[in-house]
Amino acid sequence: MIESFGQQALISMLVHLFVFGVTFWSLQSIQLDKLLKKNRVAQGRLLYILLTVAIGSSVSRFLLDYYLWSQALPVFFE
Numbered sequence: 001m002i003e004s005f006g007q008q009a010l011i012s013m014l015v016h017l018f019v020f021g022v023t024f025w026s027l028q029s030i031q032l033d034k035l036l037k038k039n040r041v042a043q044g045r046l047l048y049i050l051l052t053v054a055i056g057s058s059v060s061r062f063l064l065d066y067y068l069w070s071q072a073l074p075v076f077f078e
Contacts, residue, residue, distance in 0.1 A: 016060045023056040
């Protein structure tokens with residue numbers, strides 16, 4: 001049972017990191033520098049990071065919940 005918690009933790013960490021990477025990569029296609037004030041590079045980078053975490057955690061939480069629900073679904077049909 002403890003091993004399954006470790007496996008779930010590892011899967012969760014990998015999914016979060018993967019989705020954060022994909023989210024950051026996809027946010028690079030948006031030209032947020034047009035919306036930011038001039039000489040606010042550090043704040044713009046922080047905005048990219050915060051958007052990545054916000055969007056990425058929502059998407060990865062959805063994927064992990066969906067995975068857990070699919071694992072529990074066979075119990076429903078027993």
